[in-house]
Amino acid sequence: MRRATQLSLFDDDHAAASLASLLPLVRSAMSSVAGGSSLSRDQIADRLTEVARAAGISISRGNAKSVKTATLEKWLSPAAREHPPSLTALVAFCLVTRDVRPLEPILATLGCSIMTKEDRKLRDYGAAILAEREAKKKKRQLEAEL
Structure with a gap:
């Protein structure tokens, strides 16, 4: 029988905590970028759709051919647990806004920076x-x- 091991709160390995806060940090950065962008959220959604079509991919759930503003709003909400942006949606967002700050929390979790x-x-x-x-x-x- 395997014995359970209790993790210390003082271990140097904060991987679990980093992963738990990763998506809210990415969403928060996306929201900040969108808020500071010269593009409206409708324009960002439209450009995400254009980028996805040009690449021949779908960046929203299911077979959706476009990114709706409501979907973008869900991606930008740090508190929303459902509807996380996909990796391709995140990269497309960075391309559309010409801002890589939403990638910073991911890189920081890995000990890297831009x-x-x-x-x-x-x-x-x-x-x-x-x-x-x-x-x-x-x-x-x-x-x-x-």
Whole structure:
């Protein structure tokens, strides 16, 4: 017979808590993005439909050929447990709004973050400096051997 193990509230592994709050955080971010968008919610729903049709996919439940504003509202409500947005709906939303913030809670759960263009420049600059140091070190070694 297997013995049950009680989990500690003080464990470093917060995976269960992270997963439990993931969808409300994604929905909240989607709602924030939609609220700050120059597009109305009707326009966002229409553009989601256009993106889905262009891709030849359905991003709402069932065989629906379009995204209704009511469906979008359900996706944006952090308290709504039913009707979660699908992964393709989330990505389409990010494409339509040109904002990736709804992906941040997912990445944070995995210990990652979104890299901005500025972050990439700084990363590349740092890599160039390290490569330059390594080249100088190798050059000094070769000069010492001459």
